[in-house]
């Protein structure tokens with residue numbers, strides 16, 4: 001059965017791989033990012049019909065509400081929501097600038113809260129599924145990533161609490177925590193060197209994360225899960 005799925009951060013990287021897999025499975029996909037042209041280009045590249053590309057800054061609640069109001073009016077209720085919009089401004093805490101700390105928390109943590117809140121308005125009547133993208137460093141911590149890992153650890157607590165809040169309304173909420181994945185976010189890292197710490201000895205591909213995201217969206221008896229997709233990196237951190 002074809003569903004309506006919204007992927008925040010769907011224009012590039014992990015979110016784009018999720019959008020592609022969702023579309024290949026026959027679902028209609030709404031690709032959202034700040035850059036409208038990039039969101040449109042990804043939406044147009046997807047197999048199948050009925051996909052949309054929209055611009056929205058996830059850290060602005062009014063922007064997020066506007067997206068869902070428009071969508072529900074024009075396309076009906078949302079079935080799937082994936083929160084893959086995220087940024088990193090990594091630095092030791094003593095060197096972190098407050099504006100970077102605030103934008104990291106606004107985008108990665110508050111942004112996902114805004115999208116979930118807005119999506120729930122349409123999911124509560126007929127059920128749905130949400131997957132938030134966390135990180136292995138939210139689970140294990142990492143020097144030089146205090147703020148980023150806090151945003152992802154917060155997302156983990158939020159995911160579990162929301163799963164409890166909405167389960168009785170047939171809305172499922174889980175979190176995928178990737179390790180090092182080859183995207184723009186990790187473009188500055190030298191894979192050969194960084195892979196030494198990863199038990200599987202390589203970075204993951206966005207498609208490998210997407211597989212787990214789709215599994216969680218489509219598994220009707222799974223909720224409140226945190227699934228690491230990290231080549232075993234959590235074993236080494």
Ligand SMILES: NC(=O)c1ccc[n+]([C@@H]2O[C@H](COP(=O)([O-])OP(=O)(O)OC[C@H]3O[C@@H](n4cnc5c(N)ncnc54)[C@H](OP(=O)(O)O)[C@@H]3O)[C@@H](O)[C@H]2O)c1
Pocket residue numbers: 008009010011012013014015032033034035036038056057058059083084085086087107108133134135136177178179180181182183184185186
């Ligand atoms: N790559 C990794 O190794 C890794 C590991 C663990 C977790 N993650 C997490 O996985 C998620 C996706 O990461 P990625 O590696 O795919 O990153 P990416 O390639 O940099 O893509 C980030 C996506 O988020 C969008 N975005 C960023 N800020 C936004 C905002 N304020 N509002 C709306 N959209 C926004 C970007 O589009 P615009 O710039 O056009 O807005 C883009 O589509 C992030 O949450 C990241 O923290 C990544």
